Amino acid sequence: MRVGTRWLASPALGFIAFMVGGPMVVIVWYSLRTRGPGGVGVGDGLTVDAYERLVVTEDFAGNVGFDSTYLEVMWSSILLAAATMLVALAVGFPTAVWISNRPRHLQPLLVLAVTIPFWTSILVRTYAWIVILRETGPLASGFDAVGIDLPRMLNTRGATLVGMVYTFLPFMVLPIYAAAERFDHRIAEAGLDLGATPAVVLRKIVWPSVRPGVVAGCLLVFIPAIGAFLQPELLGGGRSLMIANLIQQQFGASRNWPFGSALAILLLVVVTVVLVVARRAAREARVVLS
Amino acid sequence: MTGQADTRRYPGIGPAARLAFAFLYAPLAVVVAYSFNSGPIVSRWEGFSLVWYREVLERSDVRDAVWVSLRVAVAASAAGTALALLAALGIVAMVRRGSPLAVGFLSTPLLVPEIVTAVGTLSFFVLLDFERGMTTLVLAHTAFCIPFALLPIRARLAELDPAVFEAASDLGASGFRLFRRVTLPLLVPGIVSGALLAFIISLDDYLISAFVAGPTSTTLPIFLFGLIRRGASPLINAVSTLLLLVTVAVLTASYITGKWRKPK
């Protein structure tokens, strides 16, 4: 029985088509234009210069050739996102499973507890990490007090990762929890009963059962993480440029809107590829499970 | 039987989860603690004081930014949730192949990197000659509120017994009355959590806001970003702590009201 007609979806579909489709068309359009006078905005001509700049350069010595500078930025963004995803998974998986094993009435509270940090601005949260990680911060002083000298933490890749994981962890925990909550713990008991040790149960029974949640969580972390820029800036010491910064830079100091648009499209393409690949993985997981 | 396993049996799960919670809350503790710092530099503790709270309450730019953010978040999460609610109902009525497409399409704001959206949206608004301000902020926020609101509403809809709607129809309810008397109350938990989620996301957005905000619409994240630029003072912590307090109060209230509404 229908509680409505499918036309009810049209306002939302229309709105998204307008608010996502419109800007995307503009971005594509910009990427194919010449630069505006003085580099501000876009000009009237049509060109693929912007795409060419992605891979070809005239180096400082005047040689024209393949150049991977910009692609490397893309690549390091992907690597950072992947690392974030893996660490978030390592932390998020046990957390989600643990929550799903708490008494029923506590679970919603714990899920809420995972999301509460979200209610402070991402800036403030990231800034709090600066405070924690800096050499004069509580962590270092704490260890110092007991005679342990910690290496520098702030302005390292490690700090970037901490900030990234912190920001995206709830996106990992929530979908895995959703899957784990539906997980029938009796099959874990069946595993024990059949001679699997708890560690084996976790690996061979719980893990495959929550895999759709894991796939969803990984996507939800990976995709926004590719576009992250705040954490590498603030925590990583800004020494590794990320694709989002690079794009922003093109619309800002470098005054190359077409190139910025082209970079944006490169980013979109990467995301789309990831989604297509992951969709296949997600579908597999679904087939096995249903 | 409760069907619950004893997690003490899973090696490492408990400690790992506890660590994760410590990880999640350590920065919050720092934020709150340093909001009481009397000194002007966030990271240098100079003694306890409430000066920053006084300043939050006195400074009109802070108030304005909070006010703008709250208005945008309320409007965008309300609009986003309403659209998502209709969409969720519409998606249920779709033929099987249609629904994943629609869901996928409505999720695109999650999938397009923020910076791309930000730049694109600004250019798009300019092209359409929309004056930037509250309206453009709300429009842009509504777009990414929809997928977040859609998630819990659809989840709620999926776990409902469709026979309840049939029962209502069988008992003589139809059209808008069916929606108001049955559909809406049944979906309340999903709508509330969808709206809350959308609200948080809207409240926290920096990048898109920075691009589409107009002259009189500096949101809190934009304001905070500026403050941090200039050298963070515990003012930021005080603002955040106050917001956090409000949040926890709202969440607690909605949890309590949600509890008695919750079937089974």
Add this chain to the structure above:
Amino acid sequence: MVAEGLRIQDVSKTFTAPEGGSVRALDGVSLDVGTSEFVVLLGPSGCGKTTLLRAIAGLEDVDSGRIDLAGERLDTVPPFRRAVNTVFQSYALFPFLTVERNIAFGLEMERRPKAEIRQRVAHALELVELSGFAKRTPAQLSGGQQQRVALARALVKEPKVLLLDEPLGALDLKLRRQMQAELKRIQRSVGIAFLFVTHDQEEALALGDRIAVLNDGRIVQVGTPQEVYESPETRFVADFIGETNLLPVERDAAGTVTVAGQWKLVAAEIVGADEALVAGGDQVVLAVRPERVRIDPGGELRGVVAEAAYLGADVHVAIDMGEGLLINVRTDAQDAIPEVGERVAVRIDPRHTRLLSS
């Protein structure tokens, strides 16, 4: 009488299955339900019982045929205006409303005056013996109580026909028995027609004034409980309702039937043996209920006890007649229980056998 009741004529409904292909859920179903009759729709899972109820309630459109209620066409009326109500298998109570408000819902939709609603709800609560539970929410009730709220919610609308889709399916045996008696009592006291769906044949026999047996979207037999149990018209009905021994037989031209190569009996002795069956070329089987087979040293059929299970009131014995043919016998537990492996003879009274095409 029929013009007053529910008349279903030649109703068909085909679904397109999600995987493609189509399912004929109802295939020319015709059925009359009198104004205060208790009719049970009985059939195996997937035979179309729910589909038929939903078609009557208007929750499903039919492809062809028509449905009339009290002489007026029903199938063109939208569900929320039909004078029939449904008790859903899952109860489908509104979880956010109290028991009272659940029951009042239908009357509020009719925009009845407040006072009338209050009074009718109170009456309905009394009928289902839940007066003390008016302020609870469904989650605070047991399964049986929820079931009764669902019943009251439908009854309070005073429908001409009440449709019940396996309303007792989720209850355990004891409670189920108790609710069966309760339902029967309520149906008698309100005097409206009940169309009751079940796949439990014992429930059907205990409740129905008449039973309509449905298979594969078709009604295969309609009759009183005795009629369908004692005189099944098809092999399907015989097998589906109660336990039955279906024994392959051979016929000769004279109309004599031989069972398991051991026992000959003339067709005239057999109750269900009409000309066509005896003469026809179809395969036929002889149906006999286990409780009508007696272990008796003078019996015509001989075999070996394959299994003997004590069931309290009676004993179930399976006797191997050779060539894979088992005859099930149900005897009183007071009789001696034969040992497994023992050679025994059984006697079947031809009056309790039926010849059915297989």
Add this chain to the structure above:
Amino acid sequence: MVAEGLRIQDVSKTFTAPEGGSVRALDGVSLDVGTSEFVVLLGPSGCGKTTLLRAIAGLEDVDSGRIDLAGERLDTVPPFRRAVNTVFQSYALFPFLTVERNIAFGLEMERRPKAEIRQRVAHALELVELSGFAKRTPAQLSGGQQQRVALARALVKEPKVLLLDEPLGALDLKLRRQMQAELKRIQRSVGIAFLFVTHDQEEALALGDRIAVLNDGRIVQVGTPQEVYESPETRFVADFIGETNLLPVERDAAGTVTVAGQWKLVAAEIVGADEALVAGGDQVVLAVRPERVRIDPGGELRGVVAEAAYLGADVHVAIDMGEGLLINVRTDAQDAIPEVGERVAVRIDPRHTRLLSS
């Protein structure tokens, strides 16, 4: 024999309920199960059946008491090292593994050689007659097939005791009957002990070599099906297993018992009437099975037919003896079915009655 089998001694277990308060799920339970015995644990919902099985499997720790298997202490061993296996009510198959891999799981955990696993899995599949289904996933199987996979998965480990927690609970009646016979066959052929939980008394009677009746965490009676059905020791057992009329009686000093003020019989005639019950000050009731009550014009007890339901093989009649006392009678459907309202007399053979304290 006992040193070889499973011995449960004085096991207790208390849960703290989530709402606070505590539930004594097991209260000094002792039970022996022989090496190839089929013991059924029967009891109402919540009586502790599952808890006992889980305690044996090691999925729940006990508070006190001990459990031994083949003479060795079992309750201190972690679950994954106990030589017992469980067939769960929900089957608890691994949805992401094929049938074959499900069955192989336990052997893989033992790190058996591949060839051995292959061979034993094939054998187990044969045993449960699912050889053709090795490559399917559980979702592609019917309920009965899933149930058999669960059985095979546990059996392939060759446990000393197989624990089965209402394995047939989710199946429909026909399939259930069929699976009961199947289970019995398999148990005989593998020759290991089965401890089988059910709350269905008919199933218990049909399957068990012995039945242990559990109530409120305590074992109230253990015995063969005949013993518990024919000679229930408590009112609870009489009422729980099968249908029973529990008639209030008066006693006089001479030991004469009067039923419903109408029928006197001397205590010596009654099977379960020991000294204590006849003499004692407790309230006592006379228990008699409905199938042992006969409608007979010459009967000692007179009443009015309150209800008569045709159930196919037999007819259920409720006779109102006045003062709210109903006697249920089950008679053969071949006998004439009395009309509701008819005055009838019933006769009860004292040999089929028992006196029980109430």
Add this chain to the structure above:
Amino acid sequence: GNDDDTQPAQPAQPEQTAEPAATTAPSEPDAPEEPDASDAADGEDAAPQPEEPAEADEQIGGEVNLYNWTDYISEDLLARFSDETGIKVNLSNYDSNETMLATLAAGATGYDVIVPSDYIIPLLIDQDLIQPIDAHAMENAAHIDPAFLDPYFDVGRVYTAPYLYGTTGLAVDTSQVPDPPDSWAEFFAVPEGSHGSIGMMNDQVEVVHAVLRAVGAEPCSTDPGDYALAEELLDGFKSAVSVINSDGIIERMAAGENSIHMEWNGAAYRSSLENPDLVYVYPSDGLTLWQDNFAVPTGAPNFDQALVFINWMMDPANIAEATNWNAYGNAIVGSDAYVDTDLASSPMVVPGSQELSYAAPVESCPIEAIDLYDRLWTSFRS
């Protein structure tokens, strides 16, 4: 803790006609216009209320939309403006010239006053993004230091009026680097004691300017050879850097986390209040002198109010309050009288003439240079 955020609490100390100001370097001490006598007539406060326009004009009311760098003007100052003129100020913020340029170029409207830096102004003018306001003709334009009257980016002050100015140099913690570098060349050679603790701004233009100077090239060079040298220099330098971030410099320097940091002079001054070991270096091979200005975007909805605001801000007492708040110098002669003494006497805020000679405004680079900048910067950061 005397820092910017606490200063608004203590408004410009009114040392009326006290000392004849410290060295107001860029200005020739020619027209030391003392605050008008008329302000006494106001008599609202003990403090001088020195704005003639507000007084002369009747309150014109309305509002003005100010689009400014974040936290670059004090609330109290704006509040006072509103009190005196009846014009409500709506403030919104940006974090870089480029962001501001991008939003204006994208067509954003609604702003009445913006605060662009020097090099971005020609672009704004070229694109018709700002309109002439004839600042030179304003009542308070008389106070403008002549050195700021004909800047390269707006000769004759047609489009803009001056706000604050400063330099981008090096803050050095002498407790860690006892021998501070004198030039960019020495800085990029990694001075003793600074390895691994050098802080850079996250500012493509400033950093590339600096490294070009270090290799002896001019900012905005379009000669790829210069960039090859620069890249080589940066390759060696990279490992010495601990952070590239324009935010939080004050904190880091105050806490001693960075031994050397590229920093604006005003920020360096504020850091030095926390860390007395701090010195500010004016590199001898050249440093950027930047000037921020008021301008009015084309199509500003409240043109008149914008002019009132700009004129009001050129009043010596008013602009002095901005200097006190931000610790950057201003171009208004006579404001020294209202500026905190500590500030006025600090070489970090007010450079000596020797230092000032190294500093020069830098024009907006041509597109070709910008592309080279982008590539060098990207390679430095990845």
